[in-house]
Amino acid sequence: MKLFRLFLVMIGLVAINYVAQAQGKITGVALDSVTREPLAFASVFLANTTQGETTTDVGKFEFKRVPPGTYDLVGSYVGYRLGKQSVTVTAGGTQQVTVLLAPTGNQLAEVVVQPEPNKPEEYQEFSKLFLGGSTFSEQCHITNPDDVRVLYDAEDDELSARAKNYAQIENDALGYRLKYYGLEFNYDKGSRSVSYYGQPVFEEMKPRDEAQRKLWEANRLIAYKGSFMHFLRSVYRNRLRTEGFMAQQVRVIINNRYGQTDSLRRMLLERHPDGSNLTKAEKDSLSLWSRSAPIYATLNPAALPIDSIRRASADGKRVYLRFTGELQVTYFGEAPDPKYGKPMSSLGTPPKGTTYPAKRQVSRLRLQGKQAEIQADGSLLNPLDVSNGEYWGFEKIGEFLPFDYTPPTPATGASSSPPTRP
Known part of the structure; x- marks a missing residue:
């Protein structure tokens, strides 16, 4: 019996060691870019994740458990511009990084000009477009609205927003506090296109009780199922159909x-x-x-095989999303949010004898180039390589999850079907 227990312990140690080896480490120091002096108690984080650290009194920091991938390492300090550096982490490896932050100048000698207050109607329009209109978005709020500057350009008919340091959002539906550094938001009213970019970091909020913790866990799974991140992870792992997705070719024709x-x-x-x-x-x-119309679209009713939208490098270490024209992606695992307010119909006619389930979410994708590299966590190496619309265009900050989110594994004998959206 003792020998059997020892054997189990050894297996456990091997498993723990394997997990540790599957991750990497980042160590470094944050410095003033001019004086090269260390910056004590600066904020350093991996953008789009929950991993954030504060530097020591000599400016040092360490991320001990980082999944392999490429990250934006961001440094923030009062009186300094954001410092950003791309870092690639390998399994079992350690990356040493120096983050340089540039001072904004002698602020004591400057005349501080207070900007005009935001116009309420312009701020409300920005807030609605940025946070979204979903059930979860209704439970999001910006806690520092005075630090967000919203401007309307009448000549270009464009609404834009920038944040002083960061915009802080509390998502009471998912249990995340989100600091969105370097926010760049734009809304072109002519084309009705919304774009926003920055370096956000997530912090898990403390639930008031066990019931709220379980609710947040269930809501996070709802936000994940069928999301763009879920789709990209499915493509990366070659599990598109298994995960409940169907991709179809959209042909855009010029009239x-x-x-x-x-x-x-x-x-x-x-x-x-x-x-x-x-x-x-x-x-x-x-x-x-x-x-x-100047252009119109038709849909090929046949599902595209995974090999027609996924390309892997010869060594299998890099995976790309690739297609021509536009792609329609349908997820059959969950009904759309009740606030979506549009018929969830596909273009064209389904194959004879085929009907689409009522519970589905339909989205559209377009590549800016020939292909886009996908990382294992469901992120794009260059986030600007792909634009999306329809249902994924509807989902905004209310459904925004960190890239280190991992859906819970169903217990043996438990139902694997996702919870229903409230």
């Missing part, structure tokens, strides 16, 4: 006749600006032309 029909439509409206004295044929023409 070469649009320019001609649009000029005819304008000419007809110039002759009859109030719509009077139009013949039946002219009314029919206007109705037809109003439905035409």
